[in-house]
Amino acid sequence: MAKGLPKRSEDYSLWYNELVKRADLAENSAVRGSMIIKPYGFSIWEKMQRQLDDMFKETGHQNAYFPLFIPKSYLSKEAAHVEGFAKECAVVTHYRLKNDENGKGIIVDPDAKLEEELIVRPTSETIIWNTYRNWIQSYRDLPLLINQWANVVRWEMRTRLFLRTAEFLWQEGHTAHATKHEAIEETERMINIYAEFAEEFMALPVIKGLKSESERFAGALETYCIEGLMQDGKALQAGTSHFLGQNFAKAFDVKFATKDGGKQEYVWGTSWGVSTRLMGALVMAHSDDDGLVLPPRLAPIQVVIVPIFKSEEDQNRIAEVAEKLRKSLKKKRITVKFDNRDTHKPGFKFAEWELKGVPLRIAIGPRDLENGTVELARRDTKEKNTVNIEGIESIIEDTLEAIQNNIYKKAKDFRTENTVKVDTYEEFKNIIENKGGFVSAHWDGTAETEEKIKEETKATIRCIPLDAEEEAGTCIYTGKPSNKRVLFAKAY
Amino acid sequence: MAKGLPKRSEDYSLWYNELVKRADLAENSAVRGSMIIKPYGFSIWEKMQRQLDDMFKETGHQNAYFPLFIPKSYLSKEAAHVEGFAKECAVVTHYRLKNDENGKGIIVDPDAKLEEELIVRPTSETIIWNTYRNWIQSYRDLPLLINQWANVVRWEMRTRLFLRTAEFLWQEGHTAHATKHEAIEETERMINIYAEFAEEFMALPVIKGLKSESERFAGALETYCIEGLMQDGKALQAGTSHFLGQNFAKAFDVKFATKDGGKQEYVWGTSWGVSTRLMGALVMAHSDDDGLVLPPRLAPIQVVIVPIFKSEEDQNRIAEVAEKLRKSLKKKRITVKFDNRDTHKPGFKFAEWELKGVPLRIAIGPRDLENGTVELARRDTKEKNTVNIEGIESIIEDTLEAIQNNIYKKAKDFRTENTVKVDTYEEFKNIIENKGGFVSAHWDGTAETEEKIKEETKATIRCIPLDAEEEAGTCIYTGKPSNKRVLFAKAY
Numbered sequence: 004m005a006k007g008l009p010k011r012s013e014d015y016s017l018w019y020n021e022l023v024k025r026a027d028l029a030e031n032s033a034v035r036g037s038m039i040i041k042p043y044g045f046s047i048w049e050k051m052q053r054q055l056d057d058m059f060k061e062t063g064h065q066n067a068y069f070p071l072f073i074p075k076s077y078l079s080k081e082a083a084h085v086e087g088f089a090k091e092c093a094v095v096t097h098y099r100l101k102n103d104e105n106g107k108g109i110i111v112d113p114d115a116k117l118e119e120e121l122i123v124r125p126t127s128e129t130i131i132w133n134t135y136r137n138w139i140q141s142y143r144d145l146p147l148l149i150n151q152w153a154n155v156v157r158w159e160m161r162t163r164l165f166l167r168t169a170e171f172l173w174q175e176g177h178t179a180h181a182t183k184h185e186a187i188e189e190t191e192r193m194i195n196i197y198a199e200f201a202e203e204f205m206a207l208p209v210i211k212g213l214k215s216e217s218e219r220f221a222g223a224l225e226t227y228c229i230e231g232l233m234q235d236g237k238a239l240q241a242g243t244s245h246f247l248g249q250n251f252a253k254a255f256d257v258k259f260a261t262k263d264g265g266k267q268e269y270v271w272g273t274s275w276g277v278s279t280r281l282m283g284a285l286v287m288a289h290s291d292d293d294g295l296v297l298p299p300r301l302a303p304i305q306v307v308i309v310p311i312f313k314s315e316e317d318q319n320r321i322a323e324v325a326e327k328l329r330k331s332l333k334k335k336r337i338t339v340k341f342d343n344r345d346t347h348k349p350g351f352k353f354a355e356w357e358l359k360g361v362p363l364r365i366a367i368g369p370r371d372l373e374n375g376t377v378e379l380a381r382r383d384t385k386e387k388n389t390v391n392i393e394g395i396e397s398i399i400e401d402t403l404e405a406i407q408n409n410i411y412k413k414a415k416d417f418r419t420e421n422t423v424k425v426d427t428y429e430e431f432k433n434i435i436e437n438k439g440g441f442v443s444a445h446w447d448g449t450a451e452t453e454e455k456i457k458e459e460t461k462a463t464i465r466c467i468p469l470d471a472e473e474e475a476g477t478c479i480y481t482g483k484p485s486n487k488r489v490l491f492a493k494a495y
Numbered sequence: 496m497a498k499g500l501p502k503r504s505e506d507y508s509l510w511y512n513e514l515v516k517r518a519d520l521a522e523n524s525a526v527r528g529s530m531i532i533k534p535y536g537f538s539i540w541e542k543m544q545r546q547l548d549d550m551f552k553e554t555g556h557q558n559a560y561f562p563l564f565i566p567k568s569y570l571s572k573e574a575a576h577v578e579g580f581a582k583e584c585a586v587v588t589h590y591r592l593k594n595d596e597n598g599k600g601i602i603v604d605p606d607a608k609l610e611e612e613l614i615v616r617p618t619s620e621t622i623i624w625n626t627y628r629n630w631i632q633s634y635r636d637l638p639l640l641i642n643q644w645a646n647v648v649r650w651e652m653r654t655r656l657f658l659r660t661a662e663f664l665w666q667e668g669h670t671a672h673a674t675k676h677e678a679i680e681e682t683e684r685m686i687n688i689y690a691e692f693a694e695e696f697m698a699l700p701v702i703k704g705l706k707s708e709s710e711r712f713a714g715a716l717e718t719y720c721i722e723g724l725m726q727d728g729k730a731l732q733a734g735t736s737h738f739l740g741q742n743f744a745k746a747f748d749v750k751f752a753t754k755d756g757g758k759q760e761y762v763w764g765t766s767w768g769v770s771t772r773l774m775g776a777l778v779m780a781h782s783d784d785d786g787l788v789l790p791p792r793l794a795p796i797q798v799v800i801v802p803i804f805k806s807e808e809d810q811n812r813i814a815e816v817a818e819k820l821r822k823s824l825k826k827k828r829i830t831v832k833f834d835n836r837d838t839h840k841p842g843f844k845f846a847e848w849e850l851k852g853v854p855l856r857i858a859i860g861p862r863d864l865e866n867g868t869v870e871l872a873r874r875d876t877k878e879k880n881t882v883n884i885e886g887i888e889s890i891i892e893d894t895l896e897a898i899q900n901n902i903y904k905k906a907k908d909f910r911t912e913n914t915v916k917v918d919t920y921e922e923f924k925n926i927i928e929n930k931g932g933f934v935s936a937h938w939d940g941t942a943e944t945e946e947k948i949k950e951e952t953k954a955t956i957r958c959i960p961l962d963a964e965e966e967a968g969t970c971i972y973t974g975k976p977s978n979k980r981v982l983f984a985k986a987y
Contacts, residue, residue, distance in 0.1 A: 032626070033569070034562045034613065039626055042557035042641060049558065067537045070529035071615075071646055071662050072585070075592065077525070079601045089592035093564070094603050095615065096588045098650040100567065100581035109571045111586050111612055120603055121526065123563075123587065123615070134524070134531055143838070149534060154563055154646065158590040170563050346635070 006354065010292050015235040019287060023164045026295045026359050028282065036162040036169030043359065044282065046303035048172070051281060052152065054204055054300075055174065058196050064148045064176060069130050071154075072121035077129040081254040084128065087221020091158040093123040093169075123156040128222060128247070128274055131177045132255040139179060139270055141260045146189070147179040155278075165283035166239075166495050173278035179270045181259065183248070186271035187225075190246040193275040194227040197242035205281065206298040206411035207231045207288050208418055209241060210441070210490060212466025217450045220274075224248040230465045230490070232418045233287040236439020238465045238492035241284050244275035283495070289383075289410050295360025296383055298410050299403040304340045306332060306399060307361045309352045311368035318345065321367050324392070328365070328377075331396055337403070357382060362406045363399060383409055424488065428479045431491070435462045441492050445485035447478035456480055462491045498846065502784050507727040511779060515656045518787045518851050520774065528654040528661030535851065536774065538795035540664070543773060544644065546696055546792075547666065550688050556640040556668060561622050563646075564613035569621040573746040576620065579713020583650035585615040585661075615648040620714060620766055623669045624743040631671055631762055633752045638681070639671040657775035658731075658987050665770035671762045673751065675740070678763035679717075682738040685767040686719040689734035697773065698790040698903035699723045699780050700910055701733060702933070702982060704958025709942045712766075716740040722957045722982070724910045725779040728931020730957045730984035733776050736767035775987070781875075781902050787852025788875055790902050791895040796832045798824060798891060799853045801844045803860035810837065813859050816884070820857070820869075823888055829895070849874060854898045855891060875901055916980065920971045923983070927954045933984050937977035939970035948972055954983045 008025060009018045024030050028044030040048065056066070072095060079085045099115035102108070124130065131149075139147060152174045162168050176193060180186040194211055201207045209229035219226040223245035230238050252258070252269040261268055289296040299305050308329065310321040322343055329339040340361070342352050349366065356364055366378040377395065380387045383406050390398055421440030425431045434442055446452060446464065457463050467489045476485050500517060501510045516522050520536030532540065548558070564587060571577045591607035594600070616622065623641075631639060644666045654660050668685060672678040686703055693699045701721035711718040715737035722730050741761040744750070750759045781788040791797050800821065802813040814835055821831045832853070834844050841858065848856055858870040869887065872879045875898050882890055913932030917923045926934055938944060938956065949955050959981045968977050 032562045032622070033566060034564045034622075037562035037564060039562065040560040042559045045559050046557065048560075065534035065538065066541065067534045068532040068540075068664065070524045070526045070531065071648065072526045072529060074525060075601060075603075078592075085592075085601060089601060092590065092592060093587045093613070094589040094592065095585045096603065097586040098584065100570075100577075100584060100586065100614070109567060109577055109581060111567075111588065121585070122592070130524070130526070156563065172560065 008292065008294065008358070011234060018292070019283075020164065022290060022294060023283075023286060028286070029164045031164065034169075036159055038164050038168050038170075040172075040279070043303065047285070047297070047301055048279060048282060050301045050303065051200075051204070052174075055196075055200055055277065056152075058200060059150050059174075059176065062148075062192060062196065064150045064178075067149050067151055068153070069127050069134065069151060071124055073124050073127070073130045075120045075122055077133055078122050080129060081222045081250055083250075084222035084254075088125045088157070091160075092125050093156045093158055095121040095123065124153070125155055125157045126274075126276075127151065127153070127155075127175055128177065128251050129255070132251040132257060132272070135177075135179055135270070136255050136257045139257055139259050141265075142181050142262045145179060145181045145259060145270065146185060148176075148189075149178065150174055150176040163283075165279055165286070168279075171279045173276050175276040176274060178273045179252075179257070180273070181261070181268075181271070183271050186248075186273050187246055190225070190227055190244045190273045190275070193273070194229060194242070194244040197244065197275075197277060198229050200277075201229055201231065201241055201284075202411065204298065204300045205285050205288070206300075206407055206414060207241065207284060208411065208415040210466060210468050211470075212468040212490065214243075214466060215450070215453055215464045215489070217453055218464065220245045222247060222250050223274075224250070227469075228466050230492075231284055231288060232414075232421060232441060232492070233284070233495070234417065235287075236421055236493070238441065238494040239280075239284050239287065240465070240494065241281060242275070242277040245273060247272035247274060288414050290360065293354075294358030296410060297360035297362060299362045299407050302360065302362050303338065304356075304359070304361045305337050305403060306339045306363045306365060307352075307356045308339060308341045308365045308367065309349055309356070310341075310343060311349045311366055313369075317369045317372075318343070320372055321369075324372065325367060328392065328395070332399065335396055335400060337399060362403060381406060383413075426476070426479065431462075431479050432460055435460045435491070435493065439493065441465070441490050443488045443490055444479045445476035445487075446489050447481050447483035447485055449481075452478060452480045456491070461493050463494055465490045465492050465494060500784065500786065500850070503726060510784070511775075512656065514782060514786060515775075515778060520778070521656045523656065526661075528651055530656050530660050530662075532664075532771070535795065539777070539789070539793055540771060540774060542793045542795065543692075543696070544666075547688075547692055547769065548644075550692060551642050551666075551668065554640075554684060554688065556642045556670075559641050559643055560645070561619050561626065561643060563616055565616050565619070565622045567612045567614055569625055570614050572621060573714050573742055575742075576714035576746075580617045580649070583652075584617050585648045585650060587613040587615065616645070617647055617649045618766075618768075619643065619645070619647075619667055620669065620739070620743050621747070624747040624749060624764070627669075627671055627762070628747050628749045631749055631751050633757075634673050634754045637671060637673045637751060637762065638677060640668075640681075641670065642666055642668040655775075657771055657778070660771075663771045665768050667766060667768040670765045671744075671749070672765070673753070673760075673763070675763050678740075678765050679738055682717070682719055682736045682765045682767070685765070686721060686734070686736040689736065689767075689769060690721050692769075693721055693723065693733055693773075694903065696790065696792045697777050697780070698792075698899060698906060699733065699776060700903065700907040702958060702960050704960040704963075704982065706735075706958060707942070707945055707956045707981070709945060710956065712737045714739060714742050715766075716742070719961075720958050722984075723776055723780060724906075724913060724933060724984070725776070725987070726909065727779075728913055728985070730933065730986040731772075731776050731779070732957070732986065733773060734767070734769040737765060739764035739766060780906050782852065785846075786850030788902060789852035789854060791854045791899050794852065794854050795830065796848075796851070796853045797829050797895060798831045798855045798857060799844075799848045800831060800833045800857045800859065801841055801848070802833075802835055803841045803858055805861075809861045809864075810835070812864055813861070816864065817859060820884065820887070824891065827888055827892060829891060854895060873898060875905075918968070918971065923954075923971050924952055927952045927983070927985065931985065933957070933982050935980045935982055936971045937968035937979075938981050939973045939975035939977055941973075944970060944972045948983070953985050955986055957982045957984050957986060
């Protein structure tokens with residue numbers, strides 16, 4: 004166990020908070036609810052960004068940048084949208100400070116009041132659809148496939164590092180299409196890309212599904228989501244993709260001339276996003292009481308080399324071997340840190356790199372030099388092996404791949420063990436309260452029942468899985484007929 | 496001349512604004528002073544970002560992310576700093592909207608007033624140095640070399656796309672050092688990196704220099720800058736690097752235990768940044784009456800292939816050749832667009848890609864197929880050549896390199912022609928008024944003289960060039976002794 008890090012079994016929540024801070028991922032700032040993403044944490048986010056950005060571009064999307072500020076009247080144009088975001092937004096009302104004449108120091112200048120207040124974007128549908136009105140005239144301008152990497156602000160009252168912060172970083176895709184069919188296709192394409200990213204890069208198995216009406220994005224006709232299961236049995240929504248129908252096109256009067264004869268029709272829209280919340284999911288899905296466990300494909304440092312020496316002569320000899328190895332691994336695009344500090348002992352370094360989740364550790368001591376070996380230690384399984392340094396590059400490549408797969412498998416096995424079908428409300432309550440995890444159950448399809456179950460158990464409908472089979476059954480709460488199971492869980 | 500694009504000679508300012516919009520770089524938004532960076536413009540900015548980011552990382556810097564909002568009291572802690580930024584900042588005062596009971600629609604909820612107002616960051620020294628207080632205890636924590644890519648807001652009253660906008664994108668480096676010497680070294684390292692980037696990637700020759708006291712960053716002891724010359728004879732500041740001394744360390748109480756016995760000393764700081772303003776510089780330095788001229792190293796599309804066909808059969812045969820060429824160029828990491836639209840004629844496409852500044856155009860017609868040739872046209876010189884398609888890849892590589900160099904040379908020759916030494920104020924006024932460009936002149940070193948020259952001629956001291964030689968002379972305005980020439984110009 005890492006020094007001073009709480010155990011998951013004792014206080015999962017505290018373990019998470021402490022781990023995020025101690026592993027140098029993020030910390031709270033002096034601004035309520037706003038976090039500081041520290042360099043090590045940010046380098047993981049950069050890896051996520053790079054990979055997602057590549058996937059977006061491969062599917063024809065381009066990046067652009069829209070204003071941070073949204074005029075209040077714009078936010079108000081789509082009724083459901085403003086209802087969803089008005090209660091928690093930062094409002095800019097003035098544009099100048101000044102020295103107070105009565106010696107109160109720097110104050111807001113009352114003469115510099117804005118005519119119309121500006122909202123710091125909680126999401127950008129309104130400002131973007133207002134722009135699309137000018138960009139779209141004809142079917143030739145469609146589809147319009149745009150993404151933006153940006154910061155957004157939602158004035159959350161209860162915040163937690165990465166999981167729920169007043170300001171967070173994200174990407175938001177906003178696309179416009181000529182037909183309903185194409186827009187739904189795009190909505191599904193993007194949830195599939197998110198699922199692929201979560202599974203293949205984050206090693207996080209996810210369920211793809213639809214949100215119930217009450218959990219939908221404010222302004223969407225349908226919200227697709229991916230849901231992961233954390234080690235404490237709570238679910239985490241890791242990405243959403245919204246089919247907006249013609250809602251925003253109508254609110255902002257975005258029409259196009261159709262191919263056949265130029266009728267004017269409203270454009271169909273989608274929006275989709277993932278955020279720095281993924282960092283929280285990554286931490287909570289895999290890490291242990293010793294610290295982070297990072298999947299090799301997102302680890303900023305994939306291999307750390309720790310020399311074990313007593314004399315300066317040994318240190319120099321080991322450094323030579325280590326540097327050579329670092330270079331040959333670099334050629335294979337493996338990121339290596341050679342931790343040659345002489346201010347810290349090997350044991351300290353081992354613990355530090357374990358805390359930071361480096362997937363593979365190589366230790367080299369004087370005896371290794373004689374034998375032409377190194378000690379290879381896996382972060383995920385804690386296995387150690389002595390291997391020949393000759394030809395070690397391909398062993399390392401294979402081991403990194405094995406770690407990536409193992410972390411995924413472990414998370415998937417955990418999810419399988421913690422997903423149960425139940426048919427009675429008693430059983431449902433028992434599992435939600437005592438065991439956690441995903442509970443697959445019949446529901447009568449009403450918001451009332453959903454709300455009551457939430458009130459009584461704190462479990463919410465995470466999604467109606469896309470692969471849910473038709474199955475006759477009765478709602479666990481009301482006994483009314485149902486033809487499909489939905490997935491419940493307590494959630495972040 | 497591109498259709499409808501004003502000529503530079505007739506109205507340089509209008510030419511610039513129109514070009515930025517027509518070439519799909521950016522446009523004004525509904526929010527005063529905030530621009531929308533369109534996909535084509537953003538893809539150039541992404542290339543700039545990627546290159547700069549690589550250069551920062553190669554010199555040991557790491558990225559991080561700090562909050563968008565700065566508590567008012569923080570901004571006020573460094574006296575010169577708040578003086579410099581208080582007059583033009585966006586202030587968040589409330590955190591909720593609500594439905595007005597009197598039917599006025601959505602209003603700011605008066606019950607949701609913040610206890611302390613938050614400033615949307617105009618720059619992040621204050622919030623970052625407040626964080627550094629906790630990150631820095633000992634000399635072992637230094638140097639701290641951090642960069643952030645972010646949006647910032649300065650409430651400018653007169654805005655222009657890219658050159659001066661209320662919100663802009665930038666990177667801001669913030670470093671902390673144990674000694675004055677190291678901090679100055681870092682300040683100089685970064686201005687050198689900016690100069691290298693400007694010259695080698697933007698093909699923009701720049702003068703490195705120091706700002707006079709009155710043009711310094713608010714809170715800095717010394718500001719280094721790079722200055723470029725635009726085609727209308729006005730200078731543009733393209734990047735700055737500030738030596739902050741111990742100002743922010745003192746304002747935020749950031750001390751470290753020194754190596755020798757652990758005395759507590761204040762940390763030395765630097766900050767440095769470039770912004771989307773570089774996009775404006777890129778446009779104004781090279782483009783012509785036909786549109787953008789982009790240096791190949793930053794062009795999102797380096798080569799465009801335009802097929803010339805009358806029959807569908809020809810189109811198909813040409814497409815086969817074009818696709819093959821696109822693929823073989825892709826292997827050499829050359830970005831190629833094959834414009835096979837059949838909705839537009841070749842002449843239209845030629846004009847469009849000229850407007851968008853694609854460095855090289857390849858036209859392929861039926862006769863080319865017979866002869867095994869293509870027509871190669873350079874955007875910068877308008878030269879056209881018929882060349883064999885066999886082995887064309889290396890010709891294209893070489894030509895792109897030649898274009899990069901030629902654009903740079905042209906800009907440098909222009910600067911040489913438009914840099915003059917003057918020794919009298921009459922001559923100075925004459926050149927500033929009628930010819931523009933850089934004027935190298937003696938100045939007595941006082942802010943009063945600088946201010947008077949600015950009032951009378953609109954010219955400002957762009958910088959005291961780092962390579963300025965010692966030379967005895969007299970101030971052109973006051974006749975007082977001076978030992979160095981400084982560079983004056985009208986500026987953006």
